[in-house]
């Protein structure tokens with residue numbers, strides 16, 4: 001069967017992996033934000049499964065180093081396109097560059113993202129808007145550029161990176177949390193629309209992830225990124241690919257985070273806001 005031409009049912013159990021195993025070999029993936037962190041881990045895992053890769057980000061050096069390593073080690077094609085996804089025309093330029101390379105992704109991994117921690121009124125507005133442009137606008141644009149092609153082929157998949165911050169408003173992380181709520185809502189709606197065309201859509205929601213630059217770049221308190229509070233990049237990749245195999249729309253990474261998501265659904269919003277405001281204000285000190 002064509003592994004990226006899925007017709008599975010939502011909510012299939014984890015065992016669907018063994019019933020409907022995916023074969024990524026010889027297929028192609030476009031990974032945004034592959035120059036570090038989770039994107040780097042996705043690139044490694046997909047190359048190990050035999051996928052050709054187009055790696056994108058702004059930092060050309062680590063992208064080229066990773067592409068060279070994976071091409072040699074895994075014997076796959078690995079291309080690099082440098083692009084700043086905060087620029088409004090960047091998704092179109094990325095697709096044009098991929099077309100020029102005759103690189104057509106079967107899997108689009110919308111992973112590039114950033115956040116800003118701090119009181120909204122006191123953090124640079126430009127950085128907040130950049131967060132929206134990369135996390136929401138570029139992700140929607142790339143989905144909009146590739147989904148019609150996948151639908152026409154009746155084959156393909158889009159994997160978006162959300163966050164547990166999507167499950168409730170987060171004071172002092174207001175724009176980032178709202179941007180991830182957009183990613184989750186948008187992805188789940190696309191999952192429902194695209195399934196009938198043989199295209200899968202998954203959003204994966206981790207809490208703090210180790211060996212990434214996200215926390216430091218966002219100005220998050222280092223105490224959030226200590227062992228015991230984080231999950232590994234590999235756990236994020238595994239949860240995402242399992243959900244893709246099983247055609248689940250959403251994957252929340254880690255038992256504690258799944259429990260947290262359930263708890264949030266039960267607590268009145270006003271109480272949530274009061275508690276999270278206190279917790280995040282203290283953490284930010």
Ligand SMILES: NC(=O)c1ccc[n+]([C@@H]2O[C@H](COP(=O)([O-])OP(=O)(O)OC[C@H]3O[C@@H](n4cnc5c(N)ncnc54)[C@H](OP(=O)(O)O)[C@@H]3O)[C@@H](O)[C@H]2O)c1
Pocket residue numbers: 032033034035036037038039056057058059060083084085086111112113114115134161162163164205206207208209210211212213214215217
């Ligand atoms: N780490 C966590 O705790 C955590 C938790 C939940 C969700 N996430 C999500 O996971 C995703 C990956 O982040 P990460 O944790 O791996 O952090 P990271 O190490 O900082 O990686 C972020 C990636 O996004 C790219 N990126 C950022 N701004 C960009 C721009 N304007 N144009 C193009 N690429 C850009 C970066 O590449 P360049 O700098 O080379 O451009 C980098 O490759 C993000 O969407 C983030 O929201 C992370």
